Amino acid sequence: MTLTTRFAPSPTGYLHVGGARTALYSWLYAKKNGGEFVLRIEDTDLERSTQESVDAILEGMNWLGLDWTQGPFYQTKRFDRYKEVIQQLLDAGHAYRCYCTPEEVDQMREEQKVRGEKPRYNGLWRDRTDHPEDKPFVIRFKNPLEGTVVIEDLIKGRIEISNTELDDLIIARSDGTPTYNLTVVVDDWDMKMTHVIRGDDHINNTPRQMNILAALGASIPQYAHVPMILGDDGKRLSKRHGAVSVMQYRDEGYLPEALLNYLVRLGWSHGDEEIFSKEQMLELFDLSGCNRAPSAFNTEKLQWLNQHYMRSLPAEYVAEHLAWHMQQAGLNTEHGPALTDVIAIQADRVKTLKEMAQISEYFYADFDALDEKAAKKHLRPVAQQPLEVVRDKLAALTDWTVEAIQAAIHGTAEELEVGMGKVGMPLRVAVTGGGNSPSLDVTLVLIEKDKVVERINRAIAFIEARAAE
Numbered sequence: 001m002t003l004t005t006r007f008a009p010s011p012t013g014y015l016h017v018g019g020a021r022t023a024l025y026s027w028l029y030a031k032k033n034g035g036e037f038v039l040r041i042e043d044t045d046l047e048r049s050t051q052e053s054v055d056a057i058l059e060g061m062n063w064l065g066l067d068w069t070q071g072p073f074y075q076t077k078r079f080d081r082y083k084e085v086i087q088q089l090l091d092a093g094h095a096y097r098c099y100c101t102p103e104e105v106d107q108m109r110e111e112q113k114v115r116g117e118k119p120r121y122n123g124l125w126r127d128r129t130d131h132p133e134d135k136p137f138v139i140r141f142k143n144p145l146e147g148t149v150v151i152e153d154l155i156k157g158r159i160e161i162s163n164t165e166l167d168d169l170i171i172a173r174s175d176g177t178p179t180y181n182l183t184v185v186v187d188d189w190d191m192k193m194t195h196v197i198r199g200d201d202h203i204n205n206t207p208r209q210m211n212i213l214a215a216l217g218a219s220i221p222q223y224a225h226v227p228m229i230l231g232d233d234g235k236r237l238s239k240r241h242g243a244v245s246v247m248q249y250r251d252e253g254y255l256p257e258a259l260l261n262y263l264v265r266l267g268w269s270h271g272d273e274e275i276f277s278k279e280q281m282l283e284l285f286d287l288s289g290c291n292r293a294p295s296a297f298n299t300e301k302l303q304w305l306n307q308h309y310m311r312s313l314p315a316e317y318v319a320e321h322l323a324w325h326m327q328q329a330g331l332n333t334e335h336g337p338a339l340t341d342v343i344a345i346q347a348d349r350v351k352t353l354k355e356m357a358q359i360s361e362y363f364y365a366d367f368d369a370l371d372e373k374a375a376k377k378h379l380r381p382v383a384q385q386p387l388e389v390v391r392d393k394l395a396a397l398t399d400w401t402v403e404a405i406q407a408a409i410h411g412t413a414e415e416l417e418v419g420m421g422k423v424g425m426p427l428r429v430a431v432t433g434g435g436n437s438p439s440l441d442v443t444l445v446l447i448e449k450d451k452v453v454e455r456i457n458r459a460i461a462f463i464e465a466r467a468a469e
């Protein structure tokens with residue numbers, strides 16, 4: 001049997017990091033074993049499911065490069081099949097009609113609580129045949145009354161649940177629609193799932209699903225329940241902690257490689273290694289390396305990984321991602337230096353591509369205003385002469401190279417008998433608009449000579465105007 005895993009999101013929001021990690025583990029496990037990876041959209045909750053969420057999930061999966069070999073399958077397209085299986089369970093005596101109203105079930109639970117018992121459906125209609133006509137009913141699964149269900153969880157180890165703990169769950173509502181546990185079972189069966197890797201918030205459903213699968217004579221997959229992700233305050237990760245949507249990480253300037261590396265380590269380890277390319281993950285990932293305890297999200301580590309990948313991935317590849325951020329920042333990068341050259345000098349200075357786009361604006365656009373603080377400090381009357389001299393030296397250059405630019409700046413400082421900072425800082429503010437940039441020679445060389453001269457002239461005019469005030 002081909003090893004098969006799935007990712008089965010409910011499209012009621014964006015793809016969040018918890019879902020993405022489950023998807024990654026399922027994807028890795030299938031792919032490394034030459035298996036199938038099914039994408040299944042669990043959209044039976046018609047009120048909460050939206051096409052927008054489906055699109056957001058697909059976009060997130062695509063951005064992360066988690067490709068599926070089958071699907072996407074939509075549960076809403078499979079209602080006929082669910083009905084068929086429900087009928088099959090009824091016919092075989094594994095399910096029954098329950099005519100209790102919700103109020104009656106509530107009352108049953110209240111009475112149990114008063115008696116100090118665990119509130120549950122008491123099986124009132126389990127064996128009854130006196131079915132009323134024209135009364136609405138739900139269909140319940142006849143859970144075995146005795147014995148235990150054993151989950152040999154591939155992450156959590158052996159878990160035993162006594163059948164006396166489980167009541168007869170509803171598999172079809174009074175309007176005939178199937179419930180979550182039924183649709184998952186039918187799909188895992190039909191889609192030949194061998195391994196179900198999912199969040200441990202589903203662990204209570206697992207024994208119920210296993211019992212239904214057994215009643216259907218289906219083979220039972222192996223389960224691996226991944227512990228949840230916590231925020232830095234130890235509470236379950238949520239919007240309160242900042243970004244939780246995968247696409248929000250893209251928007252904030254993270255590379256998919258960094259997020260994937262971060263997510264694989266968030267709940268799995270291999271020795272004390274931190275850096276894993278996709279190839280290494282595929283080689284090394286195993287469920288046995290997954291933690292049993294929840295893991296806490298750590299944005300600093302993600303930033304550290306992002307920096308690592310911005311520096312170490314091929315610049316051409318990083319440039320494709322940076323181009324998107326430049327576009328978001330409203331910058332036209334068709335004219336100006338190659339993005340790969342910008343990356344070469346900026347990658348060490350930032351944690352994200354969004355920041356890189358922000359601090360690289362001066363390569364592609366003339367700035368409207370100078371940074372007020374930097375201008376005040378460095379564009380004072382004393383800077384005028386150094387700017388004029390360096391402008392003339394730069395304007396006279398015939399080859400616009402790092403060496404020639406460096407010589408012009410040094411020459412100016414020597415000629416005026418001032419320190420390098422007295423030339424460099426005014427020049428930096430003049431050309432980049434602010435007081436922070438990589439070394440001037442490598443920065444200026446990426447900007448056209450005429451532009452540099454024009455900006456120096458603007459700065460000189462600025463100094464003169466200020467002096468006249």
Ligand code: GLU
Pocket residue numbers: 008009010042184197198199202
């Ligand atoms: N649709 C469920 C969810 O998004 C997952 C079900 C499963 O993995 O079995 O939580």
